[in-house]
Amino acid sequence: MLVADRVIAIAIMALSAYFMWHATELPIGWNGMTGGPGGGAFPFWLSLVMLLAAGGIFVRSLGEDHGGQSFFDGVMLKSVISVVIALFATIALIPVAGAYIAIPLFMFWYVRIFGRHSWFLTGCLALGTPVFLFFFFEVTLKILLPKGFTEPLFFPLYAMFF
Incomplete structure (x- = not known):
């Protein structure tokens, strides 16, 4: 190895x-x-x-x-494959539902279901990550992330920050 x-x-x-x-x-x-x-x-x-x-x-x-x-043993290989499949599903979901839906869904799956962590940690990461991404990319760097069908929900935020 x-x-x-x-x-x-x-x-x-x-x-x-x-x-x-x-x-x-x-x-x-x-x-x-x-x-x-x-x-x-x-x-x-x-x-x-x-x-x-x-x-x-x-x-x-x-x-x-x-x-x-x-x-790699069998258990580790199964874990790696399941995370890779979840990542591909997340990437496939981003153009349709947008980054602000796909990423929290992945975070929920990864932290709560795959990692078996607490609901508090899951909620903090699944909700905090898209908020951080919005302010970092869209507000600070002025880089728009894909929003898919959720685009109209962001119009009020655009009015506040741009």
Whole structure:
């Protein structure tokens, strides 16, 4: 598994470097004209974090020895597959119902059903995440997220913030 860890880490580092390179085609600093970050800022800095995290995984794998044991067992593989299916369902639901419906549904499933956490934590995350996303992307960065059939519900919010 160490070979797989290293190969995946190197692939993610290469992909991150590629994304950073393309993000520099747009301004990555503060844009004084719009009063916000440049169009390449978020992709650049997110890619840099990915590069550093993958680099940390690669460095950590150099000092490990798993003794030939497999990383995945049957239970873990089933869990990974169920999360991947839920993510694909969420991505498929975003154009239809919008990000503000699909993401809380995924958060509810992941935290309450899959993770078996408390109703309080589930409610905080499932309701807090879309509120945070709205203010971060739509109000602060002026990046509109897909809303699907819920678009008319956002007109009063647009009137307040734009």
